[in-house]
Amino acid sequence: MTTTARHQDPAAAPPGKGLRPGTVGLLGSVALGLSSVAPAYSIAVTLGFVTVVAQTAAPAALLLGFLPVLLTAYAFRELNREMPDCGTTFVWTTRAFGPFAGWLSGGWVVQCATLIAMTALARVGAGYLLGLLGLDALADNALAVTATAVLLIALVTLVARRGLQLAASVQYALLGLQLLALLAFGVAALSRDGAATPSLSWFDPFAFDGFGPFAEAVLLCLFIYWGWDALITVNEETTDSTRTPGRAAVLSTVILLATYLFTAVAAISYAGAGATGSGLGNPDNAPDVLAALAPSVLGEALAKVVELAVCVSAVSALLTCVVGSARGTLSMATHQALPRRFTRIHPRHGTPSFGTVFFGSAAALLLTLLTLVSADFLGDAILSVGLLIALYYGVTGLACAWHFRHGLRGSVRDLVLKGVMPLAGGLMMLAAFARTAYDMVDPAYGSTSFGGIGGVFLLGAGSIALGAVVTLVVATRFPRFFREGRSAVAALTVKDN
Known part of the structure; x- marks a missing residue:
């Protein structure tokens, strides 16, 4: 693997990132992508809410929610072929729309969403772990759950720091258990006496009771697909970095769809969508x-x-969140958009040592602070992640269509895969952003409100607004990137010969 920076002025080009190419293949990339979505957790905590809204049309909602995700995955694939840099959305948005958009949408928004998600994942993991150990009293104690969650963050940070190969190996075992458990649950549910025969009407996209329930169900489904893009952040460490990550992105989203549809159909067949008893509604x-x-x-x-x-x-x-975030900031620092300390690579393990520890520590600190403020506040912070996801996915889709705009007439393939599909996906995501923001303004959305405005909206929109302010401040600290960022990123993007 080489960089085009080798052909630039050596005095102007920073050293290579120091990551180890060829560490992970297609299977490892898919495992990282699937693991980052947390399929067992995501379907467990989302399917019920989707069914409350959509009833037996929940599988249709899963299909419709998958469409913009698939289109966005193709945008990631095409952009990665052109610019396989571990900074992913930061690099791509900078190339397309300039350094301010790149730093805010591809950097700040992505990292905020990931940090908030890490607090939720750590709490869920800690609560389940204490329950499995028979410590039910501690599982209901906020202090005990938070302390256990911090220990889990420390553990995954240590694994992530030890190397990508170790992280991928751990993910094989963890992912295998998830998929086997969901398969066993689905087979058993469909085999139970009294289970209803699956119906094609469950997949009818016109079965929703109005646009409101339709939009709400689809937006809920967007959350359960989010996270697969973390696998793209290890593109510089995969075999054939221009192709493998893109293939893994599309493949992982398709596997997620199949897993979710099978589980949803099995659960509805067994329990129905009723609002009483064991019904999913x-x-x-x-x-x-x-x-x-x-x-x-x-x-x-x-x-x-x-x-x-x-x-x-x-x-x-x-674990995958820590891996991906550290590589995102490694790229930003390499492109002189963050302090150079984020470029530190562990001499033996070949991992972004400072960035890995930084994000593990930041997640632990954020979790502790949100817990101390209020459990309701923490819950609303987690709900606000949907706004951030829709924004940066949407901008990435538009960035793909804009970046390749001059070459779209070259072939039908280019027009469809680099233009039409990414543009459609980006517009769908931004429409979801607008609809989500509108819904979140309602003070009844979530558990908190301030001045008659929903706390979830204030947290989501507020984090974006804060990011805009931070971007302006950072621009004074790193003027060269914000002055020359678009051309500098183009010169330093890693690409295979």
């Missing part, structure tokens, strides 16, 4: 449908395996 079951249904579907003993799968799902996603 029962609000009491919505926070965790697997915990509600697994004992009756699999028995108490095997239900513990499902709980374990959800626990390791959260922990494995936490």
Whole structure:
């Protein structure tokens, strides 16, 4: 692997990032992508809420929510072929729209969303772990859960710092348990006496009771697909960095769709979409449908395996978050958009040592602060992540279409894969952003409100507004990047010969 920077003035070009190419292949990349989504956790905590809104049309909502994600995945694939840099959205948005948009949308927004998600994943993993150990009293104690969550963050930070190969190996085991548990649950649910025969009407996109429920269900589904793009951040460490990450991105999203549809169909067949008893439409079951249904579907003993799968799902996603964030800031620092300390690579493990420890520490600190403020405040912070996801996915889709705009007439393939699909995905994501922001303004959205405005909106929109201010401040600290960023990123983008 080489960089085009070798052909630039040596005095102007920073040294290579120091990452180890060829460390992970296609299978490892897919495992990292799937693990970062936390499939067992995501479907467990989302399917119930989708069913409350969409009833038996929940599988249709999963399909519709998947469409903009798939289109965005193709945008990531095409951009990675052109610019396989571990900075991903930061580099691509900078190339397309300039350094201010790149730093804010591709840097700040992505890292904020990841840090907030890490607090949720750590808490979920800690709560399930304490419950599995029979420490139910501690699992209901906020201090004990937070302390355990901080220990989990420290553990995954240590694994991430030890090397990508170790992280990928750990993910194989954790991901395998998740998929096996979901498969066992689905097969058992479909095999139970009284289980309904799956119907094609469950996949009818016109079965929703108005646009409101349709939009809400699809927006809920966007969350359960988020995270696969973390695999792109290890593109400089994969075999064939221009092709493998893109293939892995598309493949991982398709596997997620199949997994979610199978689990949803099995759960609806077994329990139905009713609002009482074991029905998935029962609000009491919505926070965790697997915990509600697994004992009756699999028995108490095997239900513990499902709980374990959800626990390791959260922990494995936490690990991938640390891996991806550290590489994102490594790229930003290499392109002179962050302090040089973020470029420090561990001499033996070949990992971004400072960035890895920094993000692990930041996540632990944020979790502690949010817990001390209020459990409701923490919950609303987690809900606000949807706004950030829709924004940076949408901007990335538009960046792809804009970057390749001059070459779209070269072939039908280029027009469709580099123009039409990314543009459509980006517009869908930004429409989701607008709709989400509108819904979040309602003070009843979430658990907190200030001045008659929903706390979730204030946290989501506020973090973006704060990012804009921080970007202006950073521009005074790193004027060269904000003056020459677009051309500098173009010159230093890593690409295979």
